[in-house]
Amino acid sequence: MTRKIDELTDKQLDAALATLKPPPPSDTLEARVRLMAPRPAPV
Amino acid sequence: MTERAEIPDDPTDDDLVRRAADGDSAAWDMLVARHLASVVSFAWYRLNDRSEAEDIAQETLLRFSKKALDWEPRGAKVRTWLYRVAGNLCIDRLRARRPEDPIETVEETGVIDIQPHLDGQLDTRRSVHKALRELPHRQQTMLILVYYQGHTVKAAAAILTLSEHAAVSLLARARRAMRTALEHSREDLIGVGR
Numbered sequence: 001m002t003r004k005i006d007e008l009t010d011k012q013l014d015a016a017l018a019t020l021k022p023p024p025p026s027d028t029l030e031a032r033v034r035l036m037a038p039r040p041a042p043v
Numbered sequence: 044m045t046e047r048a049e050i051p052d053d054p055t056d057d058d059l060v061r062r063a064a065d066g067d068s069a070a071w072d073m074l075v076a077r078h079l080a081s082v083v084s085f086a087w088y089r090l091n092d093r094s095e096a097e098d099i100a101q102e103t104l105l106r107f108s109k110k111a112l113d114w115e116p117r118g119a120k121v122r123t124w125l126y127r128v129a130g131n132l133c134i135d136r137l138r139a140r141r142p143e144d145p146i147e148t149v150e151e152t153g154v155i156d157i158q159p160h161l162d163g164q165l166d167t168r169r170s171v172h173k174a175l176r177e178l179p180h181r182q183q184t185m186l187i188l189v190y191y192q193g194h195t196v197k198a199a200a201a202i203l204t205l206s207e208h209a210a211v212s213l214l215a216r217a218r219r220a221m222r223t224a225l226e227h228s229r230e231d232l233i234g235v236g237r
Contacts, residue, residue, distance in 0.1 A: 008222050008225055008226065013218065013221060013222055013225065014190075016167055016170075016171050016221075016225055017171060017186075017190055017191075017221070019167055019168040019171055020088070020168060020171055020172060020175075020191075022083065022084035022087040022088060022096075022191070023083070023084075023087060023093045023096075024080055024083070025079050025080055025083045025097065025100065026097060029079070029083070029097045029100065029101060030075065030079060032101060033075050033079055033100070033101060033104045033105075034068075034071070034072055034075055036071075036101075036104055036105050036108045037063060037066075037068045037071035037072075037108065038063050038064045038066075038071065038108045038109070038111040038112050039066075040064060040065060040066050040112065041112075
């Protein structure tokens with residue numbers, strides 16, 4: 001496949017994508033979600 | 044009180060779901076530890092808003108908690124199910140956004156990792172997130188799953204209910220669109236990867 005001279009190379013594109021890093025879950029979210037454990041119906 | 048067997052080493056997700064559905068909170072905690080961060084980051088890449096990403100993750104896990112009670116081990120994988128639900132919730136959230144709604148800027152998240160060679164080039168990161176947000180939903184999801192979440196194309200294809208061939212093509216289109224959208228950032232990336 002041909003590539004325009006001024007297009008990013010694959011490595012440049014990968015480097016650009018790598019600049020984004022997501023936040024980790026907050027402690028409060030993790031605590032809330034842990035409290036959501038399934039509740040089986042009483043037998 | 045009934046004695047509960049210990050969770051084996053390296054349990055499968057299906058093992059953990061079965062145990063969690065029987066009331067084993069340690070098994071649920073392990074599922075949360077395995078999947079919560081991935082769901083949050085998946086939603087964050089799509090929405091570029093930490094608070095909304097956490098809302099999506101919480102709703103996804105709440106739905107999964109209910110689903111766990113009648114989980115069918117031979118159905119979709121846990122991870123696949125979570126991404127599908129989170130993806131649909133993200134689409135709903137994006138549709139509900141009004142154009143004038145403010146979008147969290149990349150600087151505000153405070154967790155962006157600046158590579159030394161890109162130090163100070165906030166415009167590049169802003170451009171990447173903008174370009175990512177403007178991709179069609181399926182291209183965006185494919186790029187996030189494969190590039191950012193480390194899924195194989197085959198696994199991403201399963202999440203998007205595509206053939207592997209179609210997934211390869213979708214990923215190529217996503218990369219091409221990103222390349223075009225980021226052409227103007229090329230000067231910032233000179234010296235990278237040559």
